[in-house]
Amino acid sequence: MTATTQAPWTMAVGPWNTGPVVAVANARGRQFNFQVDDSSKFTFTLNGNDTVFQYITELVTDVWVYRYGQLFWRGRIGATSDAIDEQSNVVTLNCFDYREWLGRQILGPGATLSWRAQTSAKVINDMLVWILGRPGLQPQLTLDASGLPTSTINFDTLVGGTVKDVVASMNGFGWQVIPVSQLGLNLKAVSPFYYRRNDVFVMEYGGAVAQVARSLDTGNFADSVFASGDMALAPIVQDATGIATAPQGRIMAAASDPSIVDHSHLVAFANQQATNMQLVAAAWTCVLKKGVWINQADAWVGDIIKFIVKSGRININDNYRITQMDLTLSDDGADHQVNLTLVKPPFMPY
Missing domain, CATH: 3.55.50 (Phage tail protein beta-alpha-beta fold)
Known part of the structure; x- marks a missing residue:
């Protein structure tokens, strides 16, 4: 089967081991979720009376999504749900990629x-x-x-x-x-x-970025760690360097690794945890203006890009890493909306 190019975004379904056999023309609510360190997901809805269901079986059928006729994503149909009332019959289909497989x-x-x-x-x-x-x-x-x-x-x-x-x-x-x-x-x-520098795609609030949201979660901060290993090994408390003058005071957390069976490795583990738990980085969610992002060649999860925001107490002009992308396709397949999650990377590649 040759994917249609009548719209920028098209999709087809078929048995996972033989290939796409029929186009899906009436999908609604199509949304991707891409994460830099995990599987990607794709969700869409169909009318329960759509004839394409004769080609769809959970865990057997794959979905192929195309961008201007080029294969963009492929995954297996997994969990589905049906919502039926007097006015509608809507089926929600959730697809997982082959990393999840x-x-x-x-x-x-x-x-x-x-x-x-x-x-x-x-x-x-x-x-x-x-x-x-x-x-x-x-x-x-x-x-x-x-x-x-x-x-x-x-x-x-x-x-x-x-x-x-x-x-x-x-x-x-x-x-x-x-x-x-x-x-x-x-x-x-x-x-x-994994840490790819992208010097072309610039995300500036007021330019490519329409909306910005900042979230700083301090719930995992600690500068003192109660660390435990194997049950036969005595736990220890390890303070971070500089705790005596830390302005936050003593804030503790527990960390455990049952595979540790000796004291020296437990000390090394506790020191690492005490260092890591002090790193509290804000996460930024950005809504891009339509037409700014076309495809993976522009920017992708893992990329480090220039991020610029100046508004109120926020004044940033620095390099940030894309850790998540939420891509929502319009129902007619002609357009898409991109939301990106950014964090400050621990280092910059050359």
């Missing part, structure tokens, strides 16, 4: 769980080979490791972990699962992508 693929007995002096690419590929070699129909999923470092690492995991969680626990790179053809998928793991 990897969250349901578990490393069982027989899988490789320990690597010594191997590259990150080797570790991830071993997990994929094991998962995709299990009985049953499997997606066409490959690893794109072209952006990963070639240095070697030592890495261990436990039986029973999901591929999604295990890959997420590896340090130094970000990753998503993206469609590269109608059926082909790449686990794209790229080190520079």
